Amino acid sequence: MDEESQGERVKSLLPVLTVVGAILLFWVVSVVPMNMHLTADLAQRQDIVVTPDTPVARQDYSGIGLALRNTHLFGMTYTLERPRLPSPHQVAVEMWDTIAMKKVTSRRSLVYHGWVTLSATLLGFAIGTGLGILLAVGIVYNRAMDMSVMPWAIASQTIPILALAPMIIVMLGSIGIQGLFPKAVISAYLSFFPVVVGMVKGLRSPDAMQLDLLRTYYASPSQAFWKLRLPASVPYLFASLKIGISASLVGAIVAELPTGARAGFGARMLVGDQYGQPMVTWAALFAAAITAAALVGFFSLIERWTLRRMGMHAA
Amino acid sequence: MNSTISAIGLNLTFQTNDGPVHALKDVNLEINKGDFVSFIGPSGCGKTTFLRCIAGLEQPTGGGITVNGMTPEEARMARAYGYVFQAAGLYPWRTIGGNIKLPLEIMGFSKAEQAERVGRVLELVDLAGFEKKFPWQLSGGMQQRASIARALAFDADILLMDEPFGALDEIVRDHLNEQLLQLWARTEKTIGFVTHSIPEAVYLSTKIVVMSPRPGRITDVIDSPLPKERPLDIRDSAEFIAVAHRVRDGLRAGHVDD
Numbered sequence: 239m240d241e242e243s244q245g246e247r248v249k250s251l252l253p254v255l256t257v258v259g260a261i262l263l264f265w266v267v268s269v270v271p272m273n274m275h276l277t278a279d280l281a282q283r284q285d286i287v288v289t290p291d292t293p294v295a296r297q298d299y300s301g302i303g304l305a306l307r308n309t310h311l312f313g314m315t316y317t318l319e320r321p322r323l324p325s326p327h328q329v330a331v332e333m334w335d336t337i338a339m340k341k342v343t344s345r346r347s348l349v350y351h352g353w354v355t356l357s358a359t360l361l362g363f364a365i366g367t368g369l370g371i372l373l374a375v376g377i378v379y380n381r382a383m384d385m386s387v388m389p390w391a392i393a394s395q396t397i398p399i400l401a402l403a404p405m406i407i408v409m410l411g412s413i414g415i416q417g418l419f420p421k422a423v424i425s426a427y428l429s430f431f432p433v434v435v436g437m438v439k440g441l442r443s444p445d446a447m448q449l450d451l452l453r454t455y456y457a458s459p460s461q462a463f464w465k466l467r468l469p470a471s472v473p474y475l476f477a478s479l480k481i482g483i484s485a486s487l488v489g490a491i492v493a494e495l496p497t498g499a500r501a502g503f504g505a506r507m508l509v510g511d512q513y514g515q516p517m518v519t520w521a522a523l524f525a526a527a528i529t530a531a532a533l534v535g536f537f538s539l540i541e542r543w544t545l546r547r548m549g550m551h552a553a
Numbered sequence: 554m555n556s557t558i559s560a561i562g563l564n565l566t567f568q569t570n571d572g573p574v575h576a577l578k579d580v581n582l583e584i585n586k587g588d589f590v591s592f593i594g595p596s597g598c599g600k601t602t603f604l605r606c607i608a609g610l611e612q613p614t615g616g617g618i619t620v621n622g623m624t625p626e627e628a629r630m631a632r633a634y635g636y637v638f639q640a641a642g643l644y645p646w647r648t649i650g651g652n653i654k655l656p657l658e659i660m661g662f663s664k665a666e667q668a669e670r671v672g673r674v675l676e677l678v679d680l681a682g683f684e685k686k687f688p689w690q691l692s693g694g695m696q697q698r699a700s701i702a703r704a705l706a707f708d709a710d711i712l713l714m715d716e717p718f719g720a721l722d723e724i725v726r727d728h729l730n731e732q733l734l735q736l737w738a739r740t741e742k743t744i745g746f747v748t749h750s751i752p753e754a755v756y757l758s759t760k761i762v763v764m765s766p767r768p769g770r771i772t773d774v775i776d777s778p779l780p781k782e783r784p785l786d787i788r789d790s791a792e793f794i795a796v797a798h799r800v801r802d803g804l805r806a807g808h809v810d811d
Contacts, residue, residue: 447638450610454636455707456629457659465655469646548646549687 265326271301272323273315278304280318281311324517329524332517337525348506348525355490355502356529358418362425363486367479369426370433377434378441378467379459388438395431399424399489404496421502425489429482436478440471473550476541483533491526503529557621557711557743558584558607564615565602575768576602577613582762582771586710589737589744591754592762593800599769600747600762604713607745608634620711628711632660635704635742637714641696643688643703649675650684653703660707674702677736694725698732705740712744719749727785730756734783751804755779755796756788763803773803 278288278296289307290296296304305312316325324332333348340347373391376383403424410420444466452462494504503526510519563580566573577599584590592600605611606618609625620628628634643652650671657667675681678698688696697717704712718726730753737744748754754761755777763773778792787793 447640447642448644450605451636451638451642452659453610454608454629454634454713455656455659456632461659465659466644469644472646549648549689550645 262326265323269321269323269325270312270315271305273318273321274301274304274308274311276318276320276322277311277315278308281308281314286311320514321516324520328517329520332521333524336521345501348521351502351506351522352525352529355421355487355494355504355526358421358490358493358502359425359483359486359533361418362422362427362489363429363483365422366426366429366486367433367482370430370478370482371437371475373430373434374437374441375463377438388434391431391434394427399428399492400496402427403489403493407493407497421490421493421499424493425486428485428489432478432481432485433475436474436481437471440474441467443470443474469548472548473545476537476544480534480537480541483537484530487526487530487533557586557588558582558618558745560603560606560616560618562616563603563606563613563618565599565606565611565613577606578768578770580616580769580771582774584743584745584760586743587741588760589746589758590760590762591746591748591758592764593748593751593754594764594769594804595766596749597766597769598764599766600764601715602769603764604715604745604747607711608636608713632707633709633711635707635709635712637697637701637704637712637717639716639719641688641693641700643696643699645688648685648687649680649691649699652688652699653706656703656707662707670706674705675699677705677739678702679732692725694721694729697721697729701733701736705736705742710742712742714744714746716747716749718753726753731785733757738781751797751800752788755793755800756783756785761796761800763800765804765806772806773799775799775803 275296279293282288282291288296288311290299299307305315315321316328321328336346336348340349342349342353344350373383373387377387378384406423406427407420410416410423448466449462452466457465490502491504491507493499494502495508499505499508503522506522507519510516510522560580560582563577564575565577566575580599580603592603594600602611606613607620607625609629618625621631621633623631623633643649644655647655653671653674654667657670662670671684672681675684678701680695680698680702683691683695683699688699691699701712701714701717718729721729734757746754746757759777759781761773761775761777762771763775764770765772775796777796779787779796
C-alpha cells in the first residue's frame with residue numbers, strides 16, 4: 239500500500255473514532271444515573287450517608303436527580319456486581335474473562351457459545367443463499383414462478399420471526415430434528431430473501447441490446463445465463479450476501495431464545511437476563527455484534543477482491 | 554442471382570397500446586455481396602427495424618426476406634452476422650480480448666484459434682496491445698472499435714451496424730469512418746449501416762437507401778458514383794455534393810406526407 243492511501247486511511251479513521259468516542263462517553267456518563275438507585279441502596283447498607291435516606295423517598299427522584307444529591311457515590315455506580323447498566327470496562331472485563339481466559343471447550347467460554355451460534359448461522363446462510371439463488375433463477379426464467387414466488391417471499395418476511403421461530407423449532411422437534419438444523423432453518427428463512435431480491439435484479443440487469451447481441455451469435459439460453467446474466471449479477475449478489483449474513487446471525491440468535499437452548503449467544507443473553515448477570519448479557523451482545531461485523535467485513539473483502547479481478551469497482 | 558440480402562414486399566406492424574404501428578411498408582431491396590449499404594432517414598422511418606429484420610431479431614408480419622438464400626433465422630444459426638450497436642456494449646467484467654472471445658466461445662472455437670483471431674482482429678481495428686485492458690480503461694471511440702473487432706472475429710460475411718458512431722464526436726467519427734472504409738476494403742464484407750448523418754452515408758456507401766417514416770418505407774435507392782478509394786477530402790468534390798443533394802431531396806420528399 240502506498241503512502242497516499244495510507245494517509246487517506248488515517249484521515250477516514252478520525253471521524254470513525256470521534257463517533258465511537260462520543261458513544262462511549264454517552265455510555266460512561268449514563269452509567270451514573272442508571273445505576274444510582276441500586277448504588278444508593280447498597281451504600282446505605284454499608285453505612286454511607288445517602289440523601290434522601292429511605293428507598294421509598296428515593297423512588298420519587300429520577301436517576302439524574304438522585305445522582306446530583308449524592309455525588310460522592312459516583313465511583314460506586316461503576317463497580318456494582320449487578321448493575322442495571324454495566325460500564326464499558328465491566329463489559330470488557332467480562333469479555334476478556336470469557337473469551338481469552340477460558341478454554342474454548344468450556345461452557346463458560348464465549349468462544350464456545352460463539353461457535354455454536356456461528357455454525358448454525360453459516361449452515362443457515364448457505365441454505366438461504368442457495369435457495370435464494372435457485373428461486374431467483376426460477377423467477378427470471380419461469381413466468382409462472384415470476385408471478386407466484388415473489389408475493390410469497392415478501393409475505394414470508396412480514397411475519398415476525400419471534401413468533402415464527404418457536405413454531406419452527408417445536409414442529410421440527412416433534413419429527414425428531416433438533417440442535418443445529420432448526421436454528422439453521424430460521425437463519426435461512428431470514429437470509430434467503432435479500433438474496434432472491436438482489437439476484438432477480440442482478441440476473442435481469444443486462445439490457446435488451448446485450449441480449450440481442452447474444453441472439454445474433456445464436457447463443458443458447460444456458461450460454462446467455464453463464465456468460466451474461468450470472469456475471470452481470472455478481473455485484474448485486476455481494477450486496478445481498480452482506481445483508482443476508484447479518485440476517486442469518488440474527489436468525490440463529492433469535493432461534494436460541496425461545497427454546498431454552500443451552501449454548502449459543504442467544505442462550506447467554508437469556509441466562510444473563512434470567513439470573514441477573516447483566517455483564518453476561520452485554521458481553522454476549524457485544525460478541526454477537528463483533529461477529530456480525532467480522533462476517534460482513536469478510537464478505538466486503540471477498541467482494542472487493544472479486545470485483546477487482548472482474549475489472550469492476552466495488553460499490 | 555448474386556444478391557446476399559433480398560427483401561420482397563416486406564411489411565412489419567407492431568401492436569402497441571396506442572394501436573398498430575406500421576414500422577415497415579412494402580420494402581423491396583436487393584443488397585449484393587460486398588456492398589456497403591447505408592440506411593438513412595429520420596427517427597421512426599424503420600431503418601433500425603429493417604436492420605433487425607435482416608438479422609432475424611424482428612419477425613416481419615408480411616413479405617419475405619432471404620439472406621444468402623436462407624431465412625434470417627437460418628442465417629443467424631449459420632453465424633452470418635456481425636452486429637454492432639450504437640453502444641459498444643462490452644462486458645465490463647471481461648478484458649478487451651475476453652470480450653472479443655465471447656462470440657468465439659459461444660461458437661465453440663478452440664482456445665488456440667480464439668487467441669489467434671483476437672490478435673488478428675485487434676490488429677484490424679488498430680487496437681493491438683489493448684487485449685488485456687478492461688473496457689473502462691479505453692475511450693469511447695476505442696470501445697466502439699473493440700466492439701467492431703468483436704463483430705469481425707468469427708468471420709461473418711455480413712456486418713450490420715446500427716448507428717455505431719452516433720454517440721461519438723465529429724473528429725473521432727471522421728477517423729473511424731476512414732478506418733471502416735479501409736476495413737471494408739480489406740475484408741470485403743457486406744455492410745449494412747444505419748445512420749442519421751448525410752455526409753457519413755455518402756462518404757461510406759456504395760448504395761444509399763433513403764427512408765421515410767409513418768409508415769416506414771424506402772423513398773430512394775442511390776447507387777453511389779464515387780470511386781472505391783475515398784480520401785476524406787472527397788467530401789468537397791462535386792460528385793459527393795451531388796449525391797448528398799439527392800439524399801437530402803429524398804429525405805425532404807419523405808417529409809411532405811407529414
